[in-house]
Structure formats: structure tokens, C-alpha cells
Amino acid sequence: xxxxxxxxxxxxxELADVLIPAAEGMxxxxxxxxxxxxxxxxxxxxxxxxxxxxxxxxxxxxxxPADAAEALNRDxxxxxxxxxxxxxxxxxMTPAVREVIGYPGQENRPADPDETPEYVANGMxxxxxxxxxxxxxxxxx
Amino acid sequence: xxxxxxxxxxxxxxxxxxxxxxxxxxxxxxxxxxLAEAGFSVVTLEQGDWPDAxxxxxxxxxxELVAQKQWHPNxxxxxxxxxxxxxxxxxxxxPLMYAAVGGSTTLYAGHWxxxxxxxxxxxxxxxxxxxxxxxxxxxxxxxxxxERVVGVSGLPGNPAxxxxxxxxxxxxxxxxxxxxxxxxxxxxGWHWWPGTNAMPSVPYNGLNPCARRGTCMTGCPEGAxxxxxxxxxxxxxxxxxxxxxxxxxREITYDAERNRVTGATYIDRxxxxxxxxxxxxxxxxxxxxTPRLLLxxxxxAFPDGLAxxxxxxxxxxxxxxxxxxxxxxxxxLESWRGPFGHLIESNEFYETDEKRGFMRGAKWGAMPAGGPxxxxxxxxxxxxxxxxxxEDSWGTNLHDLVDRRxxxxxxxxxxxxxLPEESxxxxxxxKLTDTDGIPAPKLxxxxxxxxxxxxxxxxxxxxxxSLAAGAIETVVVHQVPDTGWHLLGTARMGDDPRTSVVDEWxxxxxxxxxxxxxxxxFPTSGGVNPTATIMSVSHRQTMHMISERRNVxxx
Numbered sequence: 001x002x003x004x005x006x007x008x009x010x011x012x013x014e015l016a017d018v019l020i021p022a023a024e025g026m027x028x029x030x031x032x033x034x035x036x037x038x039x040x041x042x043x044x045x046x047x048x049x050x051x052x053x054x055x056x057x058x059x060x061x062x063x064x065p066a067d068a069a070e071a072l073n074r075d076x077x078x079x080x081x082x083x084x085x086x087x088x089x090x091x092x093m094t095p096a097v098r099e100v101i102g103y104p105g106q107e108n109r110p111a112d113p114d115e116t117p118e119y120v121a122n123g124m125x126x127x128x129x130x131x132x133x134x135x136x137x138x139x140x141x
Numbered sequence: 142x143x144x145x146x147x148x149x150x151x152x153x154x155x156x157x158x159x160x161x162x163x164x165x166x167x168x169x170x171x172x173x174x175x176l177a178e179a180g181f182s183v184v185t186l187e188q189g190d191w192p193d194a195x196x197x198x199x200x201x202x203x204x205e206l207v208a209q210k211q212w213h214p215n216x217x218x219x220x221x222x223x224x225x226x227x228x229x230x231x232x233x234x235x236p237l238m239y240a241a242v243g244g245s246t247t248l249y250a251g252h253w254x255x256x257x258x259x260x261x262x263x264x265x266x267x268x269x270x271x272x273x274x275x276x277x278x279x280x281x282x283x284x285x286x287x288e289r290v291v292g293v294s295g296l297p298g299n300p301a302x303x304x305x306x307x308x309x310x311x312x313x314x315x316x317x318x319x320x321x322x323x324x325x326x327x328x329x330g331w332h333w334w335p336g337t338n339a340m341p342s343v344p345y346n347g348l349n350p351c352a353r354r355g356t357c358m359t360g361c362p363e364g365a366x367x368x369x370x371x372x373x374x375x376x377x378x379x380x381x382x383x384x385x386x387x388x389x390x391r392e393i394t395y396d397a398e399r400n401r402v403t404g405a406t407y408i409d410r411x412x413x414x415x416x417x418x419x420x421x422x423x424x425x426x427x428x429x430x431t432p433r434l435l436l437x438x439x440x441x442a443f444p445d446g447l448a449x450x451x452x453x454x455x456x457x458x459x460x461x462x463x464x465x466x467x468x469x470x471x472x473x474l475e476s477w478r479g480p481f482g483h484l485i486e487s488n489e490f491y492e493t494d495e496k497r498g499f500m501r502g503a504k505w506g507a508m509p510a511g512g513p514x515x516x517x518x519x520x521x522x523x524x525x526x527x528x529x530x531x532e533d534s535w536g537t538n539l540h541d542l543v544d545r546r547x548x549x550x551x552x553x554x555x556x557x558x559x560l561p562e563e564s565x566x567x568x569x570x571x572k573l574t575d576t577d578g579i580p581a582p583k584l585x586x587x588x589x590x591x592x593x594x595x596x597x598x599x600x601x602x603x604x605x606x607s608l609a610a611g612a613i614e615t616v617v618v619h620q621v622p623d624t625g626w627h628l629l630g631t632a633r634m635g636d637d638p639r640t641s642v643v644d645e646w647x648x649x650x651x652x653x654x655x656x657x658x659x660x661x662x663f664p665t666s667g668g669v670n671p672t673a674t675i676m677s678v679s680h681r682q683t684m685h686m687i688s689e690r691r692n693v694x695x696x
Contacts, residue, residue, distance in 0.1 A: 018531070024540040045203050046210055069531045084535070089206040092513040101547055103477065103513060106199055108352040108363065113311045113342040117296075117335065118320065124327055125296075125335075133300045134332055136259040136492050138276045139266060 004043070004054075009035040011057045014065035016087040025100065032097055034090040042086050042093075052082035154415070158182040158383075159695075161405050161419030163390050163434065165189075166244020167672055168659040168679035169425030170369030170377070171287070175680070177382035179687040184417055186388040186407050189223045189240030192247050194364055199356025205514040212359040214239065214248050215623050223387070225575035227429065228583035234460045236429055236584065236625040242386060243368035245427065246672060249626065250357050251339040251366050251482040252506055253293045254669035255284050255677070258303065259492060260558075263665050267493045269500050270560050271664040274636055274645035275681075281305065283680040284673065291367040291676070292345035295337030301488035310341040313351055317474040318551045319484030322507035325610025331489040336506065338482035339367040339672065347371045355479025355509055385409070385417075391579045393422055393438040393447055393655065401696040402447075402655045408577040420695035421686075423647070423656040425679070428458060428628030431661040432567045433582040435632065448632075448649040453642050455568055457561035458631050459666035462588045463624035464596040466553045467510065468607030469546050469614035476510045476550050483508055483554075490602060491668060499594040503557035504669045505603065510550035513543055545614070553603045557595045558668035561630050588620060596620060627671050632661035646689075647682040653694040658682050 004012075016029035032038075043050050056079030060068035072080040091097055098105065119125045160176055162169045165187035173185045198204045198212055209218075214237035216224035223240045238245045258277035263270045285306045295308040312335045315323070319335070326333040340351040340361070351365045364371060374384070387410030394403045394416065404418040424431045432455035438447035446454045483506030491502040510516060532538055570583040600617050607615050634657075635641025638650035643662050649655040658679040660671055667674065686693065 019535040020539060021536055023537045024544060026540050042203075042206065045207055048210055066531075069535075073529075073531050080531075085206070085209075088539075089203070089514060093202045093206070101513060101543060102473075103547070105202060106204055106354045106356050106477065106479075106512065108200070108354055109478065110350060110352045111314045111342070113350065115314075117312065117314070119315070119323060119335065124323060127327060127330075128332060128334065129298060129300060131300070131330070131332070133303075134488060134491075135257055135301055135303060136266065137303065138258040138278060139262055 004039060007061070008054065008057045009039065011061050012039065012083065015060055015069055015083055018065045018069045019084055019087050020091050027097065029087050029091050032091060032094040034087055038090040038094065039086065042090050046085070049082045049086060052079045053086055055079045056083045155417055157404070157418035157420065158184045159419070160421045160423060161186065161417050162423045162425060163405055164244065164425035164427070164430065164659070165242045165369065165384060166425060166427060166659070167246055167369055167676045169423070170243070170373040171676050171679040172423055172425065172658050172683045173382045173384070174373040174377040175683045175687065177377045177380035183382040184419070185382065185384040186390050186405060186417060187242055187384060187386050188389045189242065190386050192241045192243055192360060192368070192370055194360065194362055197356070197360030197362040199354050199359055200362040204356055204359065205512045208359045212248070214358065214626070222576055225579070226573055226581045228570045228573050228581060232584035232586040233588045233620070233622065234462060234586055234625040235623050236460065236628055237623065238427055238429070238628065241370070242374060242384065243370040245626070246368045247360055248358055249672060250508070251480070252670040253291070253295065253337045253339045253673050254486065254504060255302070255673040256667040256669060256671070257301070257488070257491065260665065260667040263501065267500050271635065273664050274634060280674070280677050280681060283684070284677040287673065287676040287680055290346060290372050291339050292341035292348050292372070293337055293339060294342040294351070296335050299334040301332060301334065301491070308337060310343050310345055313338060313340065313342050313480050314353070315484040316478055316509070317472070318476050318509050319507055321470060321472070321474055321551055321610050322485050322553065325606045326487060328609040329606060331487060331606065333485045333487045336483035336486050338480055340365050340480060340482060341367070347375060351480050353479040355477055355481050355511070357479065357481035389575065389577050389579060390434060391437060391577070393424070393434060395438065395440050395442065395447060395652070396696065397440065397442045399696065400652060401694070402652055403696050408579070412577065421654045421656065421693065423658050425659040427659055428631045428661045429567050429582050429584070431657055431659055432631040433569065436569050437580065443651070448642060448651045448655055450651050451639060451642055453633060453640070455631050456563040456566045457633055458565040458567055458584065458586055459559040459561055459627070459629040460586065460625040461556050461559050461627040461666060462592045462596060462620050464555050464600050464617070464619045465621065466600055466603040466607055467616040467618070468551050468553070468610060468612035470549050470551070470611055471613055473548050474551060476548050477512050478509060481508060490599060497598050499591045499598065501558035501560070501595070502668050503555050503595060503599050505599070506554050506556070508552045508554060510546070510552050513547050516543055516547040516550060553606065555596060555599045555603065556669055557592060557599060559592055559666045560589060561633070561665060562589060567631050593620070627660070627666065629660045629663045629666045629671060632657045633664045634662040635664060646685045654696050656682070656686070
């Protein structure tokens with residue numbers, strides 16, 4: 001399991017805020033702590049991202065984050081891609097963010113199989129039926 | 142064939158059985174279930190494992206994240222030990238599959254779309270490709286039998302098909318997304334029908350009813366998507382069938398003196414080589430795995446691959462190149478909600494009209510658009526395209542994008558008929574191997590001009606359909622690479638041994654106790670998702686094997 005240093009977390013938080021800033025009523029990535037326990041969780045789920053992720057952080061260290069992001073985009077898109085996946089996945093997995101965008105997650109929500117479908121009740125499907133068959137039948141042998 | 146009565150079992154490891162089946166996907170599992178019921182002793186060799194629904198990520202927050210790697214349908218991306226690698230350097234489409242009991246249906250979307258009457262008569266009707274050795278009507282009894290096993294949900298009366306028996310469970314809700322799609326079709330006067338799906342709406346044959354979680358393509362944690370491990374194997378095991386999981390078959394063994402296959406050699410999970418003796422072998426490894434195995438089984442009598450006197454083993458690969466149109470709407474469509482099978486389908490432009498600039502046609506399926514990560518990526522394996530400026534995909538634009546599209550999007554997918562061409566083929570890679578050292582397949586596949594023109598035409602019509610439904614924004618993804626779900630045609634069936642590998646019953650023209658029951662044998666691809674037809678063809682061939690048991694020329 002990848003151990004991420006505090007310095008790396010700080011660089012990641014700055015880059016993540018370039019990618020996902022506070023705007024449009026949404027919190028910034030660092031506001032929901034994508035650089036904290038969520039980061040470890042994401043890298044635990046996707047260890048394949050770790051190498052490119054850390055390479056990107058290493059290249060970005062000490063640079064203004066917006067410039068660093070553009071440099072990665074130009075020189076090491078794989079690294080920026082990994083940082084972007086880690087940031088956005090962590091962000092949209094955070095309950096507070098899901099609440100703001102109105103996403104309850106992939107819910108179990110069974111339906112009533114006996115309910116008459118709306119398209120039957122309102123006659124929509126009848127128009128399709130009334131236009132008649134559209135298949136080409138098997139030709140005679 | 143000397144099957145030994147009801148409940149026949151192979152008593153010891155490797156002991157000769159009536160039938161050895163290679164592959165426990167939809168076709169192999171159908172064969173195992175009914176052969177065991179009829180009293181044949183059956184051993185199935187499956188390189189994957191039993192799927193564990195508790196591992197499926199759909200009920201976990203990280204669902205979308207792991208769908209891009211561990212649960213990706215492309216084995217080259219997923220890179221699990223049980224997968225074999227595939228050299229796709231020369232292929233425009235990446236083949237998708239999953240090794241498990243249940244096969245690739247573990248990850249399919251469950252669209253249940255049987256081939257249509259014209260699909261079996263392409264040569265007669267359109268003067269291209271080939272007719273099948275049987276008709277839609279010949280296959281219909283098996284189709285209806287399979288629907289009763291699968292627990293298909295759907296509404297009867299679709300005018301795109303001849304009148305037929307009703308589905309065993311009522312249709313699933315089409316939701317706000319499906320209604321929006323249907324509204325557009327109605328405005329244009331085009332055909333649509335509520336989707337038929339391989340997921341029941343009520344408890345059925347060991348399946349739970351679909352709970353609309355919408356995560357079908359990473360395995361169904363509800364146990365509601367119809368897969369063979371749930372619907373077929375409990376019956377097969379009860380009737381005495383055996384299955385060996387983690388068994389990688391590297392060769393079908395052949396006795397040249399008698400011109401009979403004698404079983405299959407495989408590598409077990411512990412790396413040991415074993416041999417399963419059998420009087421009959423049925424190969425069900427999918428359109429890539431089956432020709433790979435026949436090519437691996439080359440011998441002095443068949444230097445170009447077992448049962449390959451026609452030279453067609455591995456050739457005529459068809460994969461249904463795929464395009465999609467995303468429509469974005471003002472209204473909240475709750476478009477993360479399932480089922481991820483198609484909500485509605487359309488066959489308006491399914492049949493040939495030469496004025497369009499291509500032959501044959503395509504089926505459309507309207508599907509939900511997924512969660513927030515899916516919204517930003519839409520279709521494909523990468524969330525964000527490389528290149529461009531950072532702010533194109535990120536920053537406030539990301540928030541704008543999610544605000545505009547998430548929950549408000551609907552996807553129309555196009556499955557178009559892919560015509561067979563011998564240059565599209567599977568061969569053995571000279572260097573690449575799986576983790577047991579067995580040579581991996583290599584693909585040579587080009588999207589034909591016919592397929593490309595077809596997809597462009599259908600994209601244009603779907604843009605019209607999306608706008609008619611009120612879309613405020615549309616996005617086209619043309620010929621997506623990671624969409625080779627349907628692997629067809631590489632050991633085609635036919636009446637003439639010079640131009641086909643197996644006959645209409647799946648029996649090799651060259652070796653009388655060797656069979657292919659999977660979609661490798663399909664002469665043409667249809668323009669629909671093939672699982673319904675794969676299971677039906679296997680059922681028809683299995684029933685014939687049972688009825689002809691006294692006449693089979695076994696080893």
C-alpha cells in the first residue's frame with residue numbers, strides 16, 4: 001500500500017483545487033479533504049494509479065499549482081490523468097458532494113411489476129402498434 | 142454415444158465422460174444443463190471462477206472508480222490472473238469478455254434482443270454475406286424455451302418481430318429516461334418498444350427481481366441479472382454435471398488413427414497439467430477463445446488448426462462496431478437509475494435500404510448515463526481526454542458540465558450489423574502468452590466501410606431523435622474502441638465443408654465428435670445484441686445431440 005507523505009498531500013490538495021475549485025455553489029476538492037483519508041482509500045482501491053500519481057506530485061512540487069497542472073498536461077498527461085481521477089473520484093464519493101449534486105448513489109429501488117406503464121395508459125405505445133409490423137419475414141424457400 | 146442413464150457422473154478426476162465442454166459461458170452452460178438432465182456424463186472446464194456477488198462493486202461508493210480498472214470489460218485493462226491477454230495492436234476494436242462461470246454475461250447489460258427473421262437470410266434477401274443453415278422459425282422454440290430459463294422481462298406485441306409467445310415476467314419500468322427517448326420517437330413516427338431485458342421483474346428461477354440499481358455492467362449485486370451461474374448451474378449440478386474452475390485448456394487432444402478427439406488437456410489452478418478424457422468435446426470459448434483453442438490444437442493431420450480444413454477457423458471475426466449519441470435535457474431524468482439494460486429499443490432502421498449507402502441496419506437501445514464520473518467521461522475507459530487545456534475539462538467547466546449533464550442525460554447506443562470479412566481474424570500471437578505460458582490470441586480487425594457508413598447514418602438519425610425529444614445538447618461518440626462485446630463468426634456453420642467449419646448442429650465437418658456451440662459458429666452477426674441467439678442456438682444444438690445420442694460418432 002502506498003504511503004503518501006504530508007508534503008505530497010499538500011501538493012495534491014493544491015493541484016486538486018485547480019482541477020476542482022470552489023465555484024457554482026460547489027466546495028473545492030480540498031474543502032472535502034480529498035487529500036486526507038479519502039486519498040488513501042482511493043489509492044487502496046486503485047493501486048495502479050499510484051506510480052503516475054506520485055510522479056505528477058513530484059514534478060509539481062514547489063511550482064504554482066495552476067502552472068504545474070498545465071506543465072503536466074503538456075509533458076506528462078498520464079500523471080495529470082491519475083491525479084485527476086484520484087481527485088474527482090474522491091470528490092464525488094464524498095457524501096457532502098453527493099448531496100449537493102443530488103446523487104444518492106446507485107440505489108436499490110424496486111418497482112411494482114403490476115403497475116400499468118404510463119406509455120400504455122396514455123396511448124403512446126398504441127401509436128407504435130397501430131403503424132403495424134416492420135419486420136421482413138423469412139422468404140419462402 | 143454410450144451415456145449411462147440419468148444422473149451419470151464422472152466418478153474420478155479425468156475419467157472418460159460422455160461430453161467435455163470447454164467454457165461455462167451462456168452457450169456452454171446451456172449444453173451442460175440439458176445434457177446432464179438427459180443423463181450424459183458431463184465435465185465442463187472453465188478458466189475463470191464462480192462469480193461472487195459480494196465482490197460486485199455496484200452497491201459500494203467506489204463503483205465508478207473500480208469500473209475503470211478491476212471491473213473493466215477489456216481483459217487487457219483489467220489484467221486479472223484469470224484473463225488471457227489479447228494482442229490488439231492491429232485491431233480497431235478492443236474485444237471485451239470475462240472469464241467466469243457465466244462468462245461475459247457477468248458483465249453484460251442484459252439486452253435481450255433475439256435475431257430477426259431477416260438475419261438468417263442475408264444472402265437471399267440482400268445478396269451479400271451468407272444465409273444461416275436454419276431460419277428464425279426453426280430457432281423460435283429454443284428461443285422461447287431459453288426465455289423461460291432466463292426470466293426475460295418485457296412486453297409482448299413488439300411489431301419488429303413476428304407474433305410469438307409472451308415473456309415470462311412483466312416489463313421493467315422505462316423511467317424518465319426511457320419516456321424522454323420515447324417522446325422523441327413518437328414525434329418522428331419511428332418505431333420504439335419498451336426494452337426486453339435478461340433480468341426479471343419478479344422473483345424467477347433463482348433470480349431476484351431487478352432493483353434498478355443500474356450497475357449491470359460490473360456484475361449485479363442484487364442477483365437479479367440473468368447469468369448461467371444462477372439460472373443454469375444449480376440444475377446442472379443437481380443432475381450430476383461437474384465443473385472444474387480455474388482450468389485453462391491448452392489443447393483438444395486428437396487421435397489421428399480414428400479421426401476423433403479424445404478430450405482436453407488443461408492447466409489447473411496449481412499449474413499442473415491434467416487431461417480430461419471425453420467421448421465428445423464441445424468448444425464454447427467465445428469468438429476469440431474458440432478459434433484460439435482450435436489453432437492451439439494443430440497437429441500433423443491438421444497443421445493449420447484442428448478442424449480447419451476449410452481454412453476458416455479464426456476468420457470472419459465480427460464485433461459490432463459501436464457508436465452512441467448522448468442527449469442532455471432540461472428536466473431531471475434521474476439518469477443514474479437502472480436498469481442499465483436498454484430502457485427502450487428501436488428497430489426503425491434495421492432492414493436494408495440501399496439508398497442509405499450501406500447494407501443491413503442497426504438496433505438502437507436507450508440507456509441511462511450513469512453517475513457523476515460517467516457523466517464526465519460518458520463512454521469509454523478514460524474519464525478525461527488527454528490533450529487540450531486543463532480548463533477545458535476541469536475547473537469551473539467541470540462543475541458546469543456535471544450541473545448540466547448529471548442526471549439530465551440519456552444515451553442512445555447503436556448495435557449495427559457487422560458483415561463477415563476473412564481479413565478480420567484471430568490468430569495466435571508468436572510471443573504473447575497467458576500466465577500459464579499458453580499462446581495468446583492476436584486480432585487483425587478493420588471497421589469496414591459498410592459499418593462505418595452505417596454508424597454515421599444512424600448517428601444522424603439519433604441526433605434527430607434526441608433533438609425531437611427536446612435535447613438541449615448532444616454529444617456523439619463515434620466508433621468507440623472499447624466496445625467489442627460481441628465476438629462472432631470465427632468458426633462459421635454451414636452445409637458445405639469447403640466454406641464452413643461446423644454444420645448446423647455445431648458438429649465439425651472434419652472431426653465427427655468435435656462440436657462448437659458458441660457464437661463462433663454464427664455465419665452473420667445480426668444487428669442486435671447476440672446473447673438471446675447464442676443461448677437459443679446452443680439449446681437447439683444440445684437438444685439435437687440428445688435426440689441423436691444413439692447416432693453420435695463418439696471417440
